[in-house]
Amino acid sequence: MNPLKQILKWTLIFLLSFTTFNFFISGKIEVSIEIEAPVVIVYEKVTDLQTWPTWAPWWKKDSTMTTVYSGQKSGLRSKMSWSGVDGGGSLEIVEANFIKNLKNELFFEGTPPFYHIWTFEETAKGTRVTWSFQDELPFYVNFMQLFISPELKEGLIGLKKLCE
Numbered sequence: 001m002n003p004l005k006q007i008l009k010w011t012l013i014f015l016l017s018f019t020t021f022n023f024f025i026s027g028k029i030e031v032s033i034e035i036e037a038p039v040v041i042v043y044e045k046v047t048d049l050q051t052w053p054t055w056a057p058w059w060k061k062d063s064t065m066t067t068v069y070s071g072q073k074s075g076l077r078s079k080m081s082w083s084g085v086d087g088g089g090s091l092e093i094v095e096a097n098f099i100k101n102l103k104n105e106l107f108f109e110g111t112p113p114f115y116h117i118w119t120f121e122e123t124a125k126g127t128r129v130t131w132s133f134q135d136e137l138p139f140y141v142n143f144m145q146l147f148i149s150p151e152l153k154e155g156l157i158g159l160k161k162l163c164e
Contacts, residue, residue, distance in 0.1 A: 021143065027136035029145050033156040036126040037163040039099050043120050045163055046129075047093060047102060048074035055158030057151055062086060103134070127163075131156060 035042050045051050050069055053059040059067075065084035071077040071092070079092040087109045094115075095103035104116040115134035120127055131152050 018143075025143060025145055027145070028132070029136075029148050029152070030130060030132035031149055031152040031156060032128060032130040033153070033160055034123060034125060034128050035160045035163050039120050039122050039127045042127045042129055042159070042163050043099050043102075044074070045159060046118055047078065047096060049078050049080040049091065049093070050074075051162070052080070055155060055162045057154040057158065129156060129159065 045055070050073070053067060059065055062084040065082050067080055067082045069078075069080050071079040076093055076096040079090060081090040082088055089106065089108040091107075092105050093102055094105045095101075099120060101117060101119045104118070106114045106116060108114075117130075117132050117134050119130045119132075121130075133148075
């Protein structure tokens with residue numbers, strides 16, 4: 001078979017497979033965990049950005065990461081910026097409704113902002129924490145959920161260990 005036809009055939013197979021794969025993956029990124037601690041304690045750990053290196057997974061993956069804090073110590077307008085091997089970025093708390101929810105604005109170098117929504121619900125055992133992206137991913141990048149969700153889950157597990 002002509003090499004050009006082979007390339008075209010495999011390109012078409014790849015595109016159809018990739019498109020079909022994305023149909024079966026949601027673009028919504030949302031991860032929850034139950035923490036056996038009062039809502040106020042969990043909320044304080046999340047809103048105090050200086051505690052993030054003790055529970056969020058990214059500091060463990062890059063030991064060269066440097067973090068600078070600015071704004072409020074915790075809560076609304078609290079901000080951190082970082083730089084490391086994989087580049088830099090910043091995270092700022094832009095909305096905070098005490099013990100109910102909060103919203104983070106996340107920037108990575110060269111990208112538009114992402115928004116994380118945190119919700120805190122009191123349960124019989126403690127607190128149900130949900131960490132999600134405000135917007136769904138565009139259709140052709142739904143597969144990125146397979147990489148992002150496990151990192152968020154790892155962060156919530158670290159938060160759980162810290163709070164309990």
